[in-house]
Amino acid sequence: MSFAETFKALSDPARREILLMLREGKMSAGEIGSHFDMTGATVSYHLSVLKKADLVYETKQKNFVFYELNTSVFEEIMLWFAQFKGENSDENK
Amino acid sequence: MSFAETFKALSDPARREILLMLREGKMSAGEIGSHFDMTGATVSYHLSVLKKADLVYETKQKNFVFYELNTSVFEEIMLWFAQFKGENSDENK
DNA sequence: CAACTATTTAGAAACTTTTCTAAATAGTTG
DNA sequence: CAACTATTTAGAAAAGTTTCTAAATAGTTG
Numbered sequence: 005m006s007f008a009e010t011f012k013a014l015s016d017p018a019r020r021e022i023l024l025m026l027r028e029g030k031m032s033a034g035e036i037g038s039h040f041d042m043t044g045a046t047v048s049y050h051l052s053v054l055k056k057a058d059l060v061y062e063t064k065q066k067n068f069v070f071y072e073l074n075t076s077v078f079e080e081i082m083l084w085f086a087q088f089k090g091e092n093s094d095e096n097k
Numbered sequence: 098m099s100f101a102e103t104f105k106a107l108s109d110p111a112r113r114e115i116l117l118m119l120r121e122g123k124m125s126a127g128e129i130g131s132h133f134d135m136t137g138a139t140v141s142y143h144l145s146v147l148k149k150a151d152l153v154y155e156t157k158q159k160n161f162v163f164y165e166l167n168t169s170v171f172e173e174i175m176l177w178f179a180q181f182k183g184e185n186s187d188e189n190k
Numbered sequence: 191c192a193a194c195t196a197t198t199t200a201g202a203a204a205c206t207t208t209t210c211t212a213a214a215t216a217g218t219t220g
Numbered sequence: 221c222a223a224c225t226a227t228t229t230a231g232a233a234a235a236g237t238t239t240c241t242a243a244a245t246a247g248t249t250g
Contacts, residue, residue: 008108015104016208027181033227046209048228053207067217067226078181085178088120088171109238126197139239141198146237160196160247 005058005077007084013057018042019050023059023073030063030072098151098170100177106150111135112143116152116166123156123165 013019022036037047051071054060058077063070106112115129130140144164147153151170156163 007113008110011104011108012207015101015108017101020100024180034225037227042208043210044227045211045229049208052228064217067224069227073181075181078178082175082178085171085175087117088166088168105237127195130197135238136240137197138199138241142238145198157247160194162197 005080007081009057010059010077010081013053013059016050016053018047019054022050022054022071026060026071026073030070032068032070034068036071098173100174102150103152103170103174106146106152109143109146111140112147115143115147115164119153119164119166123163125161125163127161129164 014023018040021039025031025036025039033048033051034044036051037044040047051060051062054071055062058074060071061074063072107116111133114132118124118129118132126141126144127137129144130137133140144153144155147164148155151167153164154167156165
C-alpha cells in the first residue's frame, strides 16, 4: 500500500461518494455509474484508481463486475492518522 | 474545510513528511526547508497547500514564519473515516 | 537608510489527472 | 454463432500540479 496512492484516490469527490455507496454492500460497475452524471468509461477509470489504491476489490459474476470495500486499508490509514493524536511531549510555547 | 483539499494536501510525500516533523512543535519555513532537497520556493508552495487545507497554521515572529499543526482538522478526517467502521448491517454474500 | 536575512510570488516547463468518444473485450443467451 | 449487455482500454483534449529560477516583499539591524 502507498499512502500517496491512497490519499490521491480519496481526493476526488466522485471516488469518495463511491466508497460511501459501497458501505451498503457490493455493487456492479453499472449500478455505481447510474448514480453519476458521467460516462461509464469515466466511472471505470475512477474504479480503477480505487482498486489500485486497494480501497476496493472486484469480483466477477456473469458479465457484471462487482466492487466492494476493502476495509483493511481504512484501518491502515487510521493508524497513520493516529500518529498525530495526543503526544505534544515537546510542545514549545 | 474541504475533504478534496485535505486529501490532495496529504497525497504528497513531502507534505506528509512536513506534518510528521511538526509533531515535535512549531518550526520556521527555513528550518522545514533545510530537511528537503528542494528550493525554498518549492517548500513555500507546499506549506501554502497545507495551510489552505487547514492542516497547519502560521505565526510570524521577527522575519521568520513559523508553522504548526492544526490538530482539529485531523479530528474531522478521523470522523470521516469512522463512517467506514463496523456497520456491515446490509451485507449480502 | 542600506545591507542583510527569511520568505513568498510570478511565470514557465514538465508532468499528471480527469474527462470524453470510439473501439475493443468478454461473457450470455436465443 | 450472432446479437446483446456490461465493462474496460486507447487516445486525445483540457485542466491541474509540481518544480524551478528570478524577482519581489517584508522585516531587522548596524
